[in-house]
Amino acid sequence: MLNDFLQFDFLQNALLSGIIIGIVCPIIGVFLVIRRSSLIADTLSHVTFAGVATGLFLQKQFSFFQVISPVSIGTAFSLVGGLVIDRCKKIFRSYEELALPIILAVSIGYSVVLISLADGFNANVYNYLFGSLTAVSDKDLKWIFAIALIVLFIILLLFKELFFLSFDEEAASSSGIRVKFVNIVFTILVALVISISLNIVGILLISSLITLPAACALQLSNSFKQMFLYSILISLVAIFSGLFLSYYFDIATGGTIVLVLSTILLIILLMKQAVKKLISIERMKVIK
Amino acid sequence: MLEFIYEFRYAFAISLIVGIICPFVGTFIVVRRLSVIGEVLSNMSLSGVALGSLLGSIIPFSFVPTLQIYGTFFAIIGALLVEWLRKRFPSFSEISIPILLAFGMGLSVVLFSAMNGFNVNIQAYLFGNLLAVNKTDLITTLVIGCVVLIIFLLLYKEFFAVTFDAEYSRLIGIPRRLIQFLLIIIIALTISVTVRSIGSMLVSGLMVLPVATSLLISRGFKSLLLFSMLFSVTAIFIGLFFSYLFNLATGGTIILISALLFLSVLLIKKWGFQTSIANSKSY
Numbered sequence: 001m002l003n004d005f006l007q008f009d010f011l012q013n014a015l016l017s018g019i020i021i022g023i024v025c026p027i028i029g030v031f032l033v034i035r036r037s038s039l040i041a042d043t044l045s046h047v048t049f050a051g052v053a054t055g056l057f058l059q060k061q062f063s064f065f066q067v068i069s070p071v072s073i074g075t076a077f078s079l080v081g082g083l084v085i086d087r088c089k090k091i092f093r094s095y096e097e098l099a100l101p102i103i104l105a106v107s108i109g110y111s112v113v114l115i116s117l118a119d120g121f122n123a124n125v126y127n128y129l130f131g132s133l134t135a136v137s138d139k140d141l142k143w144i145f146a147i148a149l150i151v152l153f154i155i156l157l158l159f160k161e162l163f164f165l166s167f168d169e170e171a172a173s174s175s176g177i178r179v180k181f182v183n184i185v186f187t188i189l190v191a192l193v194i195s196i197s198l199n200i201v202g203i204l205l206i207s208s209l210i211t212l213p214a215a216c217a218l219q220l221s222n223s224f225k226q227m228f229l230y231s232i233l234i235s236l237v238a239i240f241s242g243l244f245l246s247y248y249f250d251i252a253t254g255g256t257i258v259l260v261l262s263t264i265l266l267i268i269l270l271m272k273q274a275v276k277k278l279i280s281i282e283r284m285k286v287i288k
Numbered sequence: 289m290l291e292f293i294y295e296f297r298y299a300f301a302i303s304l305i306v307g308i309i310c311p312f313v314g315t316f317i318v319v320r321r322l323s324v325i326g327e328v329l330s331n332m333s334l335s336g337v338a339l340g341s342l343l344g345s346i347i348p349f350s351f352v353p354t355l356q357i358y359g360t361f362f363a364i365i366g367a368l369l370v371e372w373l374r375k376r377f378p379s380f381s382e383i384s385i386p387i388l389l390a391f392g393m394g395l396s397v398v399l400f401s402a403m404n405g406f407n408v409n410i411q412a413y414l415f416g417n418l419l420a421v422n423k424t425d426l427i428t429t430l431v432i433g434c435v436v437l438i439i440f441l442l443l444y445k446e447f448f449a450v451t452f453d454a455e456y457s458r459l460i461g462i463p464r465r466l467i468q469f470l471l472i473i474i475i476a477l478t479i480s481v482t483v484r485s486i487g488s489m490l491v492s493g494l495m496v497l498p499v500a501t502s503l504l505i506s507r508g509f510k511s512l513l514l515f516s517m518l519f520s521v522t523a524i525f526i527g528l529f530f531s532y533l534f535n536l537a538t539g540g541t542i543i544l545i546s547a548l549l550f551l552s553v554l555l556i557k558k559w560g561f562q563t564s565i566a567n568s569k570s571y
Contacts, residue, residue: 033380033383036380036382038382038383038385038386039324039382039385039386041386042386042389095318095321095323095500095503097321097323097324098318098323098496098500098503100323100324101323101324101326101327101492101493101496102493102496102497102500102547102550104327104492104493105489105490105492105493105494105496105497105543105547106493106497106543106544106547108415108489108490108493108540108543109490109493109539109540109541109542109543109544109547110540110543110544111540112415112487112489112490112537112539112540113536113537113540113541113544115537116535116536116537116540117536130397130401202397204393204397205390205393205394205397207386207389207390208386208387208389208390208391208393208394211383211386211387211390212387212390215377215380215383215387218377218380218383219376219377249402250401251398251401251402252397252398252400252401254394254397255393255394255395255396255397255398255401256394256398257394258390258391258393258394258395258397259391259394259395259398261390261394262387262390262391262394265387269376272376
């Protein structure tokens with residue numbers, strides 16, 4: 001079992017990129033969750049799908065586009081999408097949350113139409129949607145590594161600003177932080193992270209890798225730093241066990257990772273509840 | 289044209305029913321600010337459908353009930369889970385939505401891949417195929433659509449009161465929790481019946497987009513309901529026609545048409561508004 005992972009190149013690539021993604025995604029996730037905008041990841045990943053579908057369609061129609069990978073067009077879409085979403089929210093003054101399902105639906109609808117115009121649904125499209133163990137090539141791995149490094153570097157560079165913004169946007173802006181600029185940079189980071197996680201977990205499941213570890217860590221940690229540590233730890237555990245399980249049972253990789261993450265969250269929540277009950281029982285005894 | 293309508297008479301009948309109940313339910317969802325819940329419930333109902341078809345492929349003789357029942361059941365579980373998770377994250381209650389979105393999608397993907405990989409099945413359930421519906425689908429849709437409409441007509445006042453003024457409704461003695469639970473069951477039923485024709489990824493779009501469009505122009509609750517039904521039925525019919533004509537994915541075309549309707553109403557409104565301001569300034 002473990003031998004396979006050491007022996008086959010594609011499994012090694014999957015494992016290595018899994019480690020990288022398992023570190024970058026939860027870091028972005030912690031910021032997103034604290035800022036209460038965890039749904040942005042969902043939206044951007046759907047917009048990325050629209051871009052990927054455009055790429056596939058263009059490849060089919062014009063031989064010129066064979067050079068450009070659909071993923072890069074997807075990234076471009078989510079970069080633009082991230083900047084547009086804020087404007088969309090302003091359309092419905094009293095129903096801000098409406099913008100989100102609309103963007104989700106429109107981008108999926110658009111992609112489905114384009115895909116039906118191109119080749120229809122083949123294995124390739126499903127790999128983009130749900131991820132695949134075999135989808136990471138050597139070249140992809142290098143890209144993933146490079147982009148992850150850039151993202152981490154920028155986060156370290158802007159850590160104080162991001163930290164401040166996440167907890168108190170007004171105070172941050174009044175203390176001279178360029179809120180708009182930092183927000184735009186952060187959205188770009190989210191788009192980049194989505195584009196590198198796309199191969200393994202798939203477009204429909206990326207957001208879970210971003211939000212679920214952060215949600216688990218939120219239950220356990222007492223400080224911001226602890227939250228980072230726990231969420232990275234949990235996501236790595238989930239990615240490893242998800243990769244192994246999906247290879248062993250021959251089931252979808254991304255889905256398995258998500259199910260492992262949800263199980264971890266469920267266990268944490270149930271244990272917390274049990275502990276609370278125990279404490280209250282103890283208290284009752286003391287009172288009696 | 290007539291031949292086209294005859295060939296796809298089931299599709300047209302279904303789209304008429306779906307086009308009426310989806311915005312009907314959608315209006316209540318949007319007004320209660322639950323528009324993202326539609327996404328969660330549709331993902332959960334997808335995993336119910338996946339479980340149903342997995343059981344169907346394991347158990348040889350088919351005493352397994354229709355997939356819609358699994359879908360409805362899972363969607364209701366999803367709604368209950370949203371509430372449960374909200375309480376677990378007291379200061380970050382909105383995180384329950386992405387968690388369950390992910391869980392529903394992950395579960396359905398794993399279940400579908402457990403049955404000999406992704407086949408035509410999952411595509412039909414993700415993105416729907418309105419042009420391929422048959423008589424059984426029509427009957428299921430008709431029955432569930434009638435149930436939904438009857439519940440709504442019987443309890444219209446209660447739903448209305450709970451939606452707009454929770455306190456008042458409690459004062460006059462409406463069982464609030466029961467009504468809310470009923471609303472969730474209705475949403476779940478609507479989603480699971482629509483999944484077959486529009487696809488689970490696009491259902492919530494059909495519930496939200498027409499309502500959003502009519503939210504731009506309507507002035508009361510009743511006109512909101514009427515306009516959104518009008519928009520959705522129009523979008524579905526045009527989408528059906530276009531998707532047949534140009535051989536496009538039906539669900540996607542319908543959503544794109546309703547998005548176009550939304551956009552044009554938005555632009556007309558904006559343009560009209562600006563000119564009226566310009567006029568008033570000139571006076």
